[in-house]
Amino acid sequence: MAEAPRLLVVGPSWVGDMVMAQSLFITLKRRHPGATLGVVAPPWSEPILARMAEVDEVHPLAVGHGEFGLGIRRAVAQRLKGRFDRAIVLPRSWKAALVPFLARIPERAGFLGEQRYGLLTERRPLDKKALDQTVKRFVALGLPENEAADGAFDIPLPRLAVSGDSQDSLRERLGLGGRPAIGMMPGAEYGPAKQWPLEYFHALAARLIEDGFAVRILGGPRDHPAGEAIVAGLAHAHNLCGETSLAEAVDLLADCEQVVTNDSGLMHVAAAVGTRVQAIYGSSSPAYTPPLTGNAHIHYLGLYCSPCFKRVCPLGHTNCLNHLYVDPVYRAVRDGAERIPALEPQ
Template identity: 70%
Template sequence: MVETGERILVVGPSWVGDMVMAQSLFKTLKGRDPQARIGVVAPAWSQPILERMDEVDEVAGLEVGHGEFGWAPRRRLAASLRERFDRAIVLPRSWKSALVPFLARIPRRTGFLGEQRYALLNDRRRLDKAVLDQTVKRFVALGLTAEEAATGDFAIPRPALRRDDVNLTALRERLGLSERPAIAMMPGAEYGPAKQWPLAYFRTLAETLVDDGYEVRVLGGPKDAGAGETIAAGLGHVHNLCGQTRLADAVDLLADCRQAVTNDSGLMHVAAAAGTRVQAVYGSSSPAYTPPLTDNAEVHYLALDCSPCFERNCPLGHTNCLKQLSPARVLAAIRAEG
């Protein structure tokens, strides 16, 4: 059968949570044209996540270090993509992110104006932050016509990452996990400490959950290993898995958990997309701007006068938005679900 769908290249974002939220755009595009072929320009770390999205047909890896311009690899990638796509959608708002579709001579190039990239785009959109008040709305809007996106009143499909049961079985054996019902904890937040619930609170919660008959799995990257040890040290049935798993493994481990206690982080969005009940703790950020994209979540947010400040570090030096949010509150929410 001859392929008749539109060939669409999406330049993906650089953060885990944003890449998960980009699936809402992919779902929108496939919903409008089931025969569409979607390719995603993305860093290598994101490929395991993209492979769990049924809507993504191809990943074009861009090997550029964080903060690097990477002229040579961008030019090589553009050459490999030339004449293969009908349209490009550029999700990041940086100048360099729009370069690959331009160099690949993709006929229609859609993105928000910014960073003097007027010449690189030919379907230019102005970002109305009051209307498109969530990151995921901004992503989906770029897959719609300008007229459809203008009101901000459109459907947002929920991300859903595919689970690999074979991989999960292997993980359970390799990591020595038990048959107890599991609760995940994600104490990290790449953005900064103003988004991180105190480690002592995670540990207090872990102690009580073990007494309640749960296994606790602490998930995160290598940078979170110390935090994981603070939570897990000396506690039976608490596993510090930070740095011991791949991103794809996290999808399967989270899908296997009853609930997840998490800061506003990339892994929060992974947990939501994996179908896990999410207990989401917000400090300096806002659940109105980057909510977990699921109905199966409870948000813990104090909405103090000083929040959200969106700062990496508390500008007032006290982080009360997190310190005044007690482990007892989160425990009660977990127990309410049974």
Template identity: 55%
Template sequence: MVARSRILVIGPAWVGDMVMAQSLFIALRRDGAEVDVVAPQWSLPLLARMPEVHRAIALPVGHGNFGLLERWRIGRSLRAYHYDRAIVMPRSFKSALIPFFAGIPRRTGYRGEMRYGLLNDIRPLDKQLLPRVVDRYVALGLPMDAPLPPRDIPLPRLNVDVENRQRLIRQLDLDMARPAVAFMPGAEYGPAKRWPLPHYAALARELLASGRQVWILGSAKEQADGEAIVAAAPSVRNLCGMTRLEDTVDLLSLASAAVSNDSGLMHVAAATDVPLVALYGSSSPTYTPPLSHEARVLYLGLPCSPCFKRHCPLGDTPCLKDMTPPQVMSALQSIWESEDHA
């Protein structure tokens, strides 16, 4: 019997990137590898929903902090696991330290911040050949001479905890008699990725009038945004700040559809296979698309798009402001009509 290879992956630091990284984990596991992932503490419950991950290892270093001593300590502790290979997903210098300290013989990553020596399998990043983030992630798991782009990209799929879902229904007193549409109005990156709150409110009113209900999902940071939508569309449920990240997975599995900015939660929604309308403004759906066959993308493609800015250089974000609630409602209706036809 051939021994299974053991691979240590240094995971990304953002929610959406971690979800897209699951495509790499699936590809590695499909090839027979045992996959452990070093990742920020917040992401461990999300990694627990990925059956391809054998073990998640917390990196107790804040985002942007170097944490040399902590990285050395973790690396030394991992020597006992005798990994065959490490894959470093971020392109920073510090992200390559743990596999080096762990003495892992083959350490793969893209050319980045002077990581020669820390990595010994350094790949050039051809952005034309690998236009999507998920392509770049999966390519890291391939042999150096493999043809690119990868031909078979597995889609992320997060496991749903049925018992936790039932607990949430009771705890939040959710109405399961009417179909729910989940709104995710936040975007950690910045306001240039956020569809205007009055637009969300107008869409909510139309959905409520059609007999559906609306749940707003997000962290405590989006609680005020949720309240602004509720103020303009009474009967909407603002659940921001009332749930954990892994709870969002289970709540989305109950929804009949979701509407989201290009954000981490958009990728979570795509990985639950809920019918999704994804709204793109300053970013590009050719770079970080929702990885789901159940997703519809709305993107105006203005001459100024994509700018990838946190704040709109023009001041009023026309790429999102000019995307109207009727357009989004039409996309939702097309999803439901296709489901009825099927």
């Protein structure tokens, strides 16, 4: 009987992409029972990877966006030498393939990109029509090339583990009360062309609070001012941006009835913990990076200029979001609510 392989994945650098990479991890474990799976990833991603049952080892690569960091890559590669049989490199950059190459991992697979001919032993062409979603591209690299070429393969949905004990302590520590919660994620690291107007978030929050819900704004420290704008003047609205760790955000999102969110990393986290997602798309496309769940409602106008995939609207109007008004999103939240709370006494 052949020994179970030792597999290494060089992971992506964004929260949403790392969540989507779990579909690959699940595929690898199903294809190779008993395999050891390690992931080379940015240190920030460790709390996310810790919630994935398929990941056996995490090897942090503390290199910033755009940083070459040859010395750091060499050090990580040195620790990996002799420990893995095959590496899968998800990013298409030249530097992403360096660690498996320097670690002398015998098989190193990835898509063609940035002249990586000497770094990869298996260089696959990328058919963007057949592999028309990010998650498909990830999963394809875990399959034999002849099975993956047409894009007609199963994609297992990500599923992050949740801590009930953490949820209880967070509700108490943050004073979140007992109302059923709607999460809101106003941030999008990519840029303003993916961000629904803050005044729309505020108006939606006010209506939902009047209906008996609580609202939780989640995001990083840079999203804190946006959170303040949304909760301004509202009772039962909590700006948690920058107040929680990434692991705590996982548990808080799982504790929400629904979330209303831009196309962002936390959108993918919410989908992966099973919370109903109201996903708002502007410059990006729900066909390319959809929330990987059967429990989502997509809000997308599909204007003639969409999707442009730009950080800032090239036409200067951002009508793909400005014309996506509050009413249809509010109705979708109410239609999808498992519990319609009774109004509290005034």
